[in-house]
Amino acid sequence: MSTVPMRKLELIALKRDMNAVLERLGHAGCFQIATPGTAAGAGANAAASPSANSPATPEEEGGASRYRPSLDALEELRLSLDLGYPESIPEGTRLPGPEEEAALAAMLARARAIDDASRSNAERAAKAREGLEEASVFAGLTLPFRELDRLSYMTVRIGRVDPEVLPAIRSALGERAIVEAVGKKGDIVAVASRKGRFALDTELSRAGFSPRQFSQDFQGVPPELPAALERGLAELDAERTAIERERAGLREELSLPWGRLAASFAVASSVEEARLSLESSAQAYRLEGWAPRDEVGRLARSIAERTAGRVALRSFAPEELESVRRGAEEVPVLLKRRPFVSSFERMVLSFGTPQYGSVDPTPFVCVSYVLFFSIMFGDLGQGFLIFASALALYLGLLPSFLKWRAFTPIGIACGAGSMLMGFLSGSCFTFESALVPLTRVVSSALFGAPVDRFLSLMPQGGSGKILVFFGFTLALGVIVNSTGLVINIVDRLRAGRPGEAIFAKTGLAGALFFWWAAGMGVRAFLGSRPAWFDAVGLGLPLLALMLEGPFSALAEKRYGRGAERESDAELESAKRGDGAIAETVKGFVAVLEALSYFLSTSLSFLRVGAFALSHAVLSFIVFTMGDLVRQRSPAGFVGQILIVLAGNAIIVFLEGLIVAIQIVRLQYYEFLSKFLTITGSPFLPFKFQFRKEQP
Numbered sequence: 001m002s003t004v005p006m007r008k009l010e011l012i013a014l015k016r017d018m019n020a021v022l023e024r025l026g027h028a029g030c031f032q033i034a035t036p037g038t039a040a041g042a043g044a045n046a047a048a049s050p051s052a053n054s055p056a057t058p059e060e061e062g063g064a065s066r067y068r069p070s071l072d073a074l075e076e077l078r079l080s081l082d083l084g085y086p087e088s089i090p091e092g093t094r095l096p097g098p099e100e101e102a103a104l105a106a107m108l109a110r111a112r113a114i115d116d117a118s119r120s121n122a123e124r125a126a127k128a129r130e131g132l133e134e135a136s137v138f139a140g141l142t143l144p145f146r147e148l149d150r151l152s153y154m155t156v157r158i159g160r161v162d163p164e165v166l167p168a169i170r171s172a173l174g175e176r177a178i179v180e181a182v183g184k185k186g187d188i189v190a191v192a193s194r195k196g197r198f199a200l201d202t203e204l205s206r207a208g209f210s211p212r213q214f215s216q217d218f219q220g221v222p223p224e225l226p227a228a229l230e231r232g233l234a235e236l237d238a239e240r241t242a243i244e245r246e247r248a249g250l251r252e253e254l255s256l257p258w259g260r261l262a263a264s265f266a267v268a269s270s271v272e273e274a275r276l277s278l279e280s281s282a283q284a285y286r287l288e289g290w291a292p293r294d295e296v297g298r299l300a301r302s303i304a305e306r307t308a309g310r311v312a313l314r315s316f317a318p319e320e321l322e323s324v325r326r327g328a329e330e331v332p333v334l335l336k337r338r339p340f341v342s343s344f345e346r347m348v349l350s351f352g353t354p355q356y357g358s359v360d361p362t363p364f365v366c367v368s369y370v371l372f373f374s375i376m377f378g379d380l381g382q383g384f385l386i387f388a389s390a391l392a393l394y395l396g397l398l399p400s401f402l403k404w405r406a407f408t409p410i411g412i413a414c415g416a417g418s419m420l421m422g423f424l425s426g427s428c429f430t431f432e433s434a435l436v437p438l439t440r441v442v443s444s445a446l447f448g449a450p451v452d453r454f455l456s457l458m459p460q461g462g463s464g465k466i467l468v469f470f471g472f473t474l475a476l477g478v479i480v481n482s483t484g485l486v487i488n489i490v491d492r493l494r495a496g497r498p499g500e501a502i503f504a505k506t507g508l509a510g511a512l513f514f515w516w517a518a519g520m521g522v523r524a525f526l527g528s529r530p531a532w533f534d535a536v537g538l539g540l541p542l543l544a545l546m547l548e549g550p551f552s553a554l555a556e557k558r559y560g561r562g563a564e565r566e567s568d569a570e571l572e573s574a575k576r577g578d579g580a581i582a583e584t585v586k587g588f589v590a591v592l593e594a595l596s597y598f599l600s601t602s603l604s605f606l607r608v609g610a611f612a613l614s615h616a617v618l619s620f621i622v623f624t625m626g627d628l629v630r631q632r633s634p635a636g637f638v639g640q641i642l643i644v645l646a647g648n649a650i651i652v653f654l655e656g657l658i659v660a661i662q663i664v665r666l667q668y669y670e671f672l673s674k675f676l677t678i679t680g681s682p683f684l685p686f687k688f689q690f691r692k693e694q695p
Contacts, residue, residue: 003360004334005293006683008034008316010286017307018278018285019095022271022686024302027091029687030295032332033274034288067269070101073108074262080111081251081258089263089688095271096264104261107254114250118243123175125236127191128229155197157190157204159211172203180228189228267688274686290332290683318356331356334683341366343409347664351672352679358491361672364483368476368671369410369663374417375473376611376659379619381429382652383418386411426453429648430619470609471525477605477670478518481598484674485511491675499552503544505594506674513541514598545594546587601670608666611659618655622647 009031013021025031077083161169163185170179177192177200192200279286291299296315303311323329333356335345344366354360377383390411392398428434440450456465489508492501502508516537520530544551626643630636 003354003356003358004336004683006290006318006331006334006356007293007296008288008318008321009291009296009299010288010314010316011303012284012286012312013307014284014310015280017310018275018287019271020306021287021303021311022274023094023267024306025299025686026267026270026274026688027089027093028295028299028302029685030291031299031686032290032684033277033686034290035277067265067272070096070104070265071269073104074258074265077104077108077111077254077258078262080115081247081254083251083255083258085690086259086263089266089690090260093260093263093267093688095268096261100261100264103257104265107258107261110250111254114243114247118240118247120175121236121240121243124178125233125240127175127193128178128233128236155192155200157200157209157211158188159204159209160187161204161207161209165207169203169207173199176200178229178232180232191229262690263688266690270686270688289686292334330681332683333680335360335362338363340409340413343407344369346406347667348672349682351668352676353682354676355491355495355678355680357494358675358680359487361487361675364480364487364671365667368480369667370413370417371476372608372663372666373414373659374421375608376663377414377418377615377656378421378425378612379427379429379615379651380419380422380435381427382648382656383415383420383422385415385652386418386656387415390415424454425456425616427616427619430622430644430651432620432623466613469612470606473605473609473612474602476608477602478514480605480666480671481514481601481674482511484671485514488675495678499548499555502555503548503551505545505548505590505597509541509544509548510594510598513538513545513594516541517598518602542591542594545590546584548590549583549586604666604670607662611655611662615651615655615659618647618651622651 011021025033078085163181166179166181166188173179173192173196176196177190179188179190181188190200190204275285300313303313318324318331321329324331333353335342335348335354341363345362347369348354348362348365389398390408393401393405394408394412396402396405422428423435423439426432426435426439436452439453443449443451443454455469485506488504488506489501489511492498492504492507500507504510516534520534520538524530622644625647626640629643630640633639
């Protein structure tokens, strides 16, 4: 269960073929490019590299920025038409050419025309609404109409023009004014803001506008003004509806072509960006990176096919590279892909990335997480809700929550485990007697005698049973702690750190002390007393912990890694006994720390039993409250249903969340912290993907 074996690859390709090479690597998604000029290029493969970089060509100097205008245009088009990114870049997507550039320009021109029309419609509608509001205010005032220009921000013109020139007036004024035909043929109402007054009067004058004369005692506003503005608003609303209908049609028409163009330009941008980071000579590029060992053959065949064999490729195991052996270069870490188990990979990586070649803890996290959740949240009905919700999300039946789809295997497993634990404890939606008939049938078939429930967590089941259950959770803690200690010992030995593997608190010395103490606890529970050999069994590991410093230095010095821990002077000082008092104090502190550490990490698993008991108690309280309401109230049955529904909702959402968090805490602090103290670098392959941030 180690991490995926990796290989270091070195490729040298002609400049004209490098785009094709990067295309293959990006679509494969299993090659991490190494940064040139670091230790990654040193060692066994250093001789094959070009001696120096050649001057950059104008195309290379532009880099990925040469595609920035196109990427900006794609983003503008996406925002204009509310287009969605595809799930992934299709296999076989190639670099764009002149045809793609022309197609993108044509698409953008059509979208911009719709945007311009929508913007013009919105501005004219805003002016019409403002004018209508202003007209309604002045309609009730006893002021002469001729005073309107002086008191209002509006400029209003009512009169007559030749109907033939009305379209030209509207076109010339654009969004600066609203011009509507009213009444007789040629009668118009024109409204503009104060700053658009000059433009309005100029265009009307050119069109031969004849203003309507009002008597000096005419007050308020003419009735045709609000009527014209209301009619104009209705026309603008209809125009807006037509514009949005046109936008929807264009969205449907361009959705697939836009997706193909977006993928093509995303590939182009990534290829150009990667190519700029490569070492080069006058005719060739040199590319280094890491790939999973099992993918090397496929990559080599694919690249050779794409370049007609015009590529040189060499592969190195990590142990063949001097830079890796002396610790100057880290091998990237990739965890194995396993059905269901890999769903828990994010939980491990959020704590830390295991070192290359170390034990992959994901399977252990998977088993323990599901087991603890099942114990702490056991209810057949509530577990079914979790199971059914996760399954529905996995099948795509809950589109609003698809971003959580990666976690559905965890929900399915935890829901199934809760259902099993609920069946054993006889709980279904907090009803303690609902499963009794089924349990009696099953127990009679299995054991020959019926029982009401296989496992009872409530006090009436007997305190002895509860103590046994808590003892079971402590035993689970011993197993989890022991697994973490064994993984740490194996990892440290593989990493060439025997001192830490043997003498550290989480090494062999600490493990032996912990196991012996756990064995003494089991013997004490069975009625046995401590014996003389217990002093030896506990004393020797504690002595090793006290002397961890000098013993570890000696062990790693012999292994060739003493310089990483202590200098030669410090090692000689430890041999001569210098600083004996300091070493003694340090040893006693190490022993006390180990005692408190193993005690706390063991007792921490009592929370598994405590949460299982609290879940049973909450279920009992909900059931009891509902039963009391049903017995003492005329509408008791309805009240019981409401209490049961509310209680189950609280338990599922609130307690379910708390239990999930507590299990993560157990995984982090009682398991992963034992060996993930030195982390590695995650494998980050070069692959094509959409950059969804806005430019």
